[in-house]
Amino acid sequence: MSQRPPSQILQRLMSPYRLWKNLQVHLRRKHPDEVSNQEKPASAQGKNPKQQRLPLRQQQKITMESEIRDVFRHCIRFPVPISASVIADELVDSVSETRCITVLTRWSQCDLERGVKLRFSQRWTLLCKHNTIEHVLPSGTSSHIEKELLSCHSPSGTVHAVIREEAGHQYLEVWGQNGLEKTLDLTALNKHGKVYEDAQFSCLAWSPCEKKLLYVAEKKRVEPSAHSSANEDGGLVLLEEQDKNIYVEDWGEGLMGKSCPVLCVADLNKEAVIIYAGVPPHVSPGQALWAPNGRGVVFVGQWNEPFRLGLKFCSNRRSALYYLDMKGNCECLSAEGVSVSSPRMSPDSCWIVYLQGQVFGPHHQCLRMMLYDMKNRSTSVLVDVVRRAEKGQFAGIYESLPSQCWSADNERIFFSSACENNKKVGFLSSVDQAEDMQLCNVGGADVYEGFDWQPMLITPPSQEENHHFSGLNFGAILLKPYNPPERRKTPLVVNIHGGPHAHFAADWNATAAALTKLGFAVLMVNYRGSTGFGQDGIESLLGNIGNQDVKDVHRAVLWTLQNETTLDPDRVAVMGGSHGGFLACHLVGQYPDFYRACAARNPVINAATLLGTSDIVDWRYFSVGLQYDFDRLPTSQSLISMLEKSPIIHAAQIRAPVLLMLGGRDRRVSPHQGLELYRALKSRSTPVRLLWYSDEGHSLSKVNTQSDCFLNIVLWFKEHLN
8 A cells, every 4th residue: 555545535335225126026915904902912823723713803813913924024034244255366367367256245134933043154256357357156055154153264265263152162163175173162271251242342363374363252250269369361350259249340231241351362273372461451452453463463442440331332432442562562552532443454464444433422423534554653534524415425434344344455445334314335545536346246135125115305494403503404214015005095104213323224124124015104214313414413413302303203204294195194103212212202292193103112211210220321411412421420400301301201191002112131221211101101091012021132132022023013003003
């Protein structure tokens, strides 16, 4: 790479994933007025053999449940891409300059019969000449990835490392051309606790010599014993007798039991594991990679003092980029007082690109892309924060960088990010002039689902403007059935994302697709505060939750009903999770005569009572326009502000039937939030139903839970929209 950093953002933004086209398969849909009683759905998966002797209404209910399950099973089975990487690039003919490139893709797929998420891989072989793909060889059958936590191909591509969990043990495996070459039982070696596999800390990286592997695991804890002693390598924590019941912090929702990560190196020749010493005690290391020539490691250190805050879905946690040499000397490479993530080393080991954001404030934000020069030990900004973007133009970076984002010539960095109602792919280049990029479809599904769908940009009316951030617009995506019944207008389901700093993109959404196939139109709203519209839009929501976001969603509904005459304004339901559930409950409280039914997953109901139970206590202050620091104590004024912006103050006005779905192990939004609304509605004889998933967290992400939630939501809407 030239010594100057890449300087130009090429406007090579490609079309969003459009899986909703070329309809080839139609599933039979029932008319929306086929309803069921307000009962808990039966557990039967198919037809009851005695169905003909059941009352007609019960027969219809069983048939409806079966159809709903079949539609959801069909929509959730489509694979979702996880990653793609080039694992081999060989010159096969020097005369014609023909190269053979092997691409490995990894996918996730839900199996509703077993209630599990499966993972599989596909390999594609590309024959290229003069940088043009001339032939794509068939991929063959997919390979099931079983019990795999992490995996990584070596730099040469000749060996492949896997960390796998089986029968309570974690193993490090090395695979070569002739099968399994080496196995280390990491559990039996007893040098550390569980290996981290999450997105916030985990890594698995080959050293340049391909004789060592770098990964992250929980620090080993030794139970009290008269003969125990702490290891000098820093890998053990000795617990005294009086400490056996001491509270151990972790990193919150989705990271339970993960508290003190350590950097681990597996030496394949010695069949041993060592723990890197020298990490500052006030940070927790993760996202590590090897420094040039394997002389040390580079890692992200998350501040863990004075106490840990929830890390998942939060890009605003104080952290820094560090270099740690083999002697235990540690040096900070990035600025202080910022958040850092996604460090990626260039193939020539001369550059590190990473993402940087602000600490506190919005818990998800537009990020800077930074470039660290390993030779000159200097940092520069590649892509700055985008405050606002012109329509359809680059709107900033909101997502982690791909693990292999660099091109082989060290001249380009590839990434994807939200942009209005889309997700787009682009690249940075050190080349000053614009250049063409060719897209080649290496293969795809045999069946494509089709819907009528329409993206939209909406400008708030003057009375709903945010005068500190005037001129902002927001987005929405409308899905409609291909062939709705002509004799009756289509009911509308308003689907609201959580976050609130998240995003609906025009890509595959199994829930929205299944609802549409069952006869509903679905409106997915990207209200002001969503990602993909610039940092101004994100910051405009601070202090305005429960007002600006509520009005945006309702404005999108009114705009849609005005412009889509096939939709029924008398049959509008609303659904959402987390902050989306917060907004759904606000809408049925603030507009009690408009919305006919509500379904909320782990909703925020009372921000004041949530303050002491959430793993992201800082957001409870910033969301209502207040500042936060670790030593802040609540005041009556701050609690009043939180209460006044919460749906619970509108509970007495709610008349629409409300379905609540709660995770018993939710660390982000306590399930007692939903219980608070449940009791308020029950005491007022408002129709309410509560589903409790005792082993679930905030996302309600288990396959069986997703299926049960969807079934209950559809039955609830079908009953109460007629």
